[in-house]
Amino acid sequence: MKIAVCIKPVPDPNHYNKITVNPETKLLERKGIPMVINPVDKNAIEAALQLKEQAGGKVVLVSMAPPDAREKLTEGLAMGADEAFLLSDRAFAGSDTLATARVLAAGLKKIGGFDLILAGAESADSGTSHIPSQLGELMGLPHLNHLIELNLEAASLKMKTKIEYGYAEYEGNLPMVLGVAKEINKPRYTTLMGVVAARNKPFTIWGLDELELDPASTGLAGSPTQPGELHLPRHGRKAELLEGEPGDIAGKIVAILRAAGVLV
Amino acid sequence: MPERLGAVWVIAELTGNRLTEVSLELLGKARALAAQGGGSHTSAVLMGNDTGSLAEELIVHGADRVFLIEDPRLALYQNDLHAFVLADLIKKHHPEIVLFAASYCGSELSATVAARLGTGLAAHCTDLRIDDRGELVQVVPAFGGTVLGDIFCRETRPRMASVKPGIFPKPEREATRTGEVIKETAAVLEGYKSPLKAVRIVRRQPPELPLEKAPAVVAGGWGVGAEGWHFLEKLAGELGGAVGCTRPALDEGWAQSEDALIGTSGKTVRPRIYLGFGISGSAHHIVGMKDSGVVININQDPDAPVFRISDYGAVADAKEFLPVLLEKIREHKEE
Numbered sequence A: 001m002k003i004a005v006c007i008k009p010v011p012d013p014n015h016y017n018k019i020t021v022n023p024e025t026k027l028l029e030r031k032g033i034p035m036v037i038n039p040v041d042k043n044a045i046e047a048a049l050q051l052k053e054q055a056g057g058k059v060v061l062v063s064m065a066p067p068d069a070r071e072k073l074t075e076g077l078a079m080g081a082d083e084a085f086l087l088s089d090r091a092f093a094g095s096d097t098l099a100t101a102r103v104l105a106a107g108l109k110k111i112g113g114f115d116l117i118l119a120g121a122e123s124a125d126s127g128t129s130h131i132p133s134q135l136g137e138l139m140g141l142p143h144l145n146h147l148i149e150l151n152l153e154a155a156s157l158k159m160k161t162k163i164e165y166g167y168a169e170y171e172g173n174l175p176m177v178l179g180v181a182k183e184i185n186k187p188r189y190t191t192l193m194g195v196v197a198a199r200n201k202p203f204t205i206w207g208l209d210e211l212e213l214d215p216a217s218t219g220l221a222g223s224p225t226q227p228g229e230l231h232l233p234r235h236g237r238k239a240e241l242l243e244g245e246p247g248d249i250a251g252k253i254v255a256i257l258r259a260a261g262v263l264v
Numbered sequence B: 001m002p003e004r005l006g007a008v009w010v011i012a013e014l015t016g017n018r019l020t021e022v023s024l025e026l027l028g029k030a031r032a033l034a035a036q037g038g039g040s041h042t043s044a045v046l047m048g049n050d051t052g053s054l055a056e057e058l059i060v061h062g063a064d065r066v067f068l069i070e071d072p073r074l075a076l077y078q079n080d081l082h083a084f085v086l087a088d089l090i091k092k093h094h095p096e097i098v099l100f101a102a103s104y105c106g107s108e109l110s111a112t113v114a115a116r117l118g119t120g121l122a123a124h125c126t127d128l129r130i131d132d133r134g135e136l137v138q139v140v141p142a143f144g145g146t147v148l149g150d151i152f153c154r155e156t157r158p159r160m161a162s163v164k165p166g167i168f169p170k171p172e173r174e175a176t177r178t179g180e181v182i183k184e185t186a187a188v189l190e191g192y193k194s195p196l197k198a199v200r201i202v203r204r205q206p207p208e209l210p211l212e213k214a215p216a217v218v219a220g221g222w223g224v225g226a227e228g229w230h231f232l233e234k235l236a237g238e239l240g241g242a243v244g245c246t247r248p249a250l251d252e253g254w255a256q257s258e259d260a261l262i263g264t265s266g267k268t269v270r271p272r273i274y275l276g277f278g279i280s281g282s283a284h285h286i287v288g289m290k291d292s293g294v295v296i297n298i299n300q301d302p303d304a305p306v307f308r309i310s311d312y313g314a315v316a317d318a319k320e321f322l323p324v325l326l327e328k329i330r331e332h333k334e335e
């Protein structure tokens, strides 16, 4: 069974409080924030590794990202994936979800032969949840997102996806494109042996030319949406510190609760 | 006024045989956009089986027209079937703007249809408006809501956006409003054999007082700990409110279910009062509660970022402070 996992390097979500917008340039300032594999993409890698353990085969990582993403793909190889492809080209910069899906689809088609394509349900930075569905559409494959359970029986899949207040059950045949939610499994830890092995695993970088993509179909030029200005949300709270003994503070809170009308 | 300006559409969403609240919230926004010059009028699309009686509900909440597609194949939501029907309807009627619920199904459906039509889609919009040049400005959160960005879709039509529940107010019901119901068919599905099969949908009973309707939200984070959690339930009970939580508190199993999660992956709430305990103030959580009335937070770390987005803060150990507060409330009630 040949399984692809789409992974995205993102700035570490634990540091998002430090991200700000420069009031003059209106550009994002996120210096010093480390990059990590998008958290739920590790669940996608885990799901792929479990399927490989069950049915045999190969797990291939694919990412569209700048050249320095190599390190993150190598981390994925260290978890146990077999091979990685980095799709990287200046022409991809500014891609929205549809343009990103086009690049990923071109890479996946060129590698070819996949029985299953996995992704995370949402990225931590932009968090659109669009890619699994859009990739499925562009590849002409059935797709589902927010999977919380996945069972392979011969060439057919039994799946559960998350919905508000519950879940939906589906059946489908391979090949498919699936986005996994974090509930699906617990990603394994990387072993030292894995880290050593990762260095010798095949790693390929492809750009626009190798993917034979029309420059007008990707990057900013190929994106139906265009970004405008960035803003910081205005909170405008008075941030008053209540001081005193716990009993005094509790008394002040009771007064606030009464004023808000939730306590008579 | 361009003669052929299309409508602003809302894709109505069903839960069982009811419309979801967010469908109605979107209708209010759609009308506002049409009034600002974003479209000629407001239409809703209702896809399902045996759901015709809900068309009236859409009209009294702001739809001028309802496209009704009733077909047994649409009884259970399934992305390929619904996307085929919807993409076909869009090609036929050329709406300017199409709004979706950013629910699990709505996110999937909107992304699928956008890819089929090759048009732009902005996810989880927190604001939508028409600017001076007549462009639709779609404001989306990034980095868990730390930053907001404007998104435009200048060339392709329709412009599509998804919005989470609780972002826009639900319009008042106007019992005298009239509108037109236009029946369409799912003929586009003739001969299509889906590679997927929706087997069934399993839903829990939603809680009696859903978090998003509670006048008071008592929210707990990692700092409350397993041993402190029952105090939150008690406090919510005293205030006639509901308990909310952050992701770590859910992952630890302290919160009863994910219905309590507030933030990026959870609910958007705006209670009259939000009382948080042991919450650091990460962007992913704040984005779901920032529009609450009065915000109070208790945290033992005086430098916790959560204090900056609070009206009132107190530095205390949540587990020790909660019983003191409960005792004060009891004393107050006895007086």
Ligand SMILES: Cc1cc2nc3c(=O)[nH]c(=O)nc-3n(C[C@H](O)[C@H](O)[C@H](O)COP(=O)(O)OP(=O)(O)OC[C@H]3O[C@@H](n4cnc5c(N)ncnc54)[C@H](O)[C@@H]3O)c2cc1C
Residues within 6 Å of the ligand: A013, A014, A039, A122, A123, A124, B220, B221, B222, B223, B224, B245, B246, B247, B248, B249, B261, B262, B263, B264, B265, B266, B277, B278, B279, B280, B281, B282, B283, B284, B285, B298, B299, B300, B301, B304, B316, B317, B318, B319
């Ligand atoms: C894609 C993505 C989506 C996410 N979506 C959400 C979401 O929807 N909602 C959400 O909440 N999170 C979400 N998260 C997680 C989020 O980034 C934070 O990790 C989380 O909100 C932090 O929760 P917390 O404040 O409870 O825990 P922490 O950040 O660990 O903070 C605990 C706080 O408690 C204080 N504390 C400790 N002990 C005590 C005590 N005894 N008394 C008082 N205070 C104490 C500490 O000082 C600290 O400030 C998401 C993350 C990702 C990557």
Ligand SMILES: Nc1ncnc2c1ncn2[C@@H]1O[C@H](COP(=O)(O)O)[C@@H](O)[C@H]1O
Residues within 6 Å of the ligand: A006, A007, A008, A038, A040, A041, A044, A062, A063, A064, A065, A097, A100, A104, A118, A119, A120, A121, A122, A123, A126, A127, A128, A129, A130, A131, A132
């Ligand atoms: N640039 C990218 N390269 C590889 N995979 C991606 C990329 N962007 C998004 N994905 C995948 O799509 C999932 C959903 O992302 P998003 O649609 O951005 O919320 C992520 O969890 C990844 O698995």
